[in-house]
Amino acid sequence: xxxxxxxxxxxxxxxxxxxxxxxxxxxxxxxxxxxxxxxxxxxxxxxxxxxxxxxxxxxxxxxxxxxxxxxxxxxxxxxxxxxxxxxxxxxxxxxxxxxxxxxxxxxxxxxxxxxxxxxxxxxxxxxxxxxxxxxxxxxxxxxxxxxxxxxxxxxxxxxxxxxxxxxxxxxxxxxxxxxxxxxx
Numbered sequence: 089x090x091x092x093x094x095x096x097x098x099x100x101x102x103x104x105x106x107x108x109x110x111x112x113x114x115x116x117x118x119x120x121x122x123x124x125x126x127x128x129x130x131x132x133x134x135x136x137x138x139x140x141x142x143x144x145x146x147x148x149x150x151x152x153x154x155x156x157x158x159x160x161x162x163x164x165x166x167x168x169x170x171x172x173x174x175x176x177x178x179x180x181x182x183x184x185x186x187x188x189x190x191x192x193x194x195x196x197x198x199x200x201x202x203x204x205x206x207x208x209x210x211x212x213x214x215x216x217x218x219x220x221x222x223x224x225x226x227x228x229x230x231x232x233x234x235x236x237x238x239x240x241x242x243x244x245x246x247x248x249x250x251x252x253x254x255x256x257x258x259x260x261x262x263x264x265x266x267x268x269x270x271x272x
Contacts, residue, residue, distance in 0.1 A: 090118035090269055096169035096201070097122060099139070100196035102176035103107060104210035104253035109144040111175065111256040112142045123165055125193045126159065129178075151193045160259020166200035171266055175236075176210030176253045179221050185233065186224035187224070204266050208236040212255030217250070228267065236262050 091163075095115055099108050115122050124139040125148045136140035148165060174181060174194060176216060181195065186206070190196040198205060207228065215221060229235055236259055241252045252263075264271065 104176035175208035
C-alpha cells in the first residue's frame, strides 16, 4: 500500500528532469507523500512550480532556506523519507555521492538519510562510458545505493548510446520493490 508512504526526490540538472514530473505524478496518484528537492542546475530544465503543483508541497531548493524544517531541510526531509530517489543523477551528482561531498541540498540530504537511496543516471554516452563515472557507480553500488541503469537510445545531444535515463515506469517499479509495496 502506498498511502502514507513518504518519498523524497532529488532532481539534478539534466534534460531528463522532465521525466521526473511524470514519476512524481504517478507516485502522488498512488496516495504517497512526495517531497521534491532541486539543485540550481535542475531549475534550468524544469521549474519548481511543476513539482509544487503535482505534490501540493513546497519544492526545496536551498540548503540554508528552511520552508518546513527549521532544524534544516536536509535533516527534516531525510528523517521523513522512506526512500530517496535522485533522478536524473548527473555525472556531477554521482561523483558527489561517491565521495561524500555535500555542497547542495540534494547531496547533503543524501548523506543524512538512513533509508534506501535509488539513483537513475542520465548523461551523454561519452560521459557514461568514462572510467571515472564507472568507478563512481561501482563505489555507489558497494555503498548499497541502488542504481537504476540508464538505457540506450537517442540522447538529447543527438548521439545514440547508453546514458538515457530510465523511464518513469521503471523507476516507479524499482521504488515499489524497494518499499515492498505489492503490485496492483
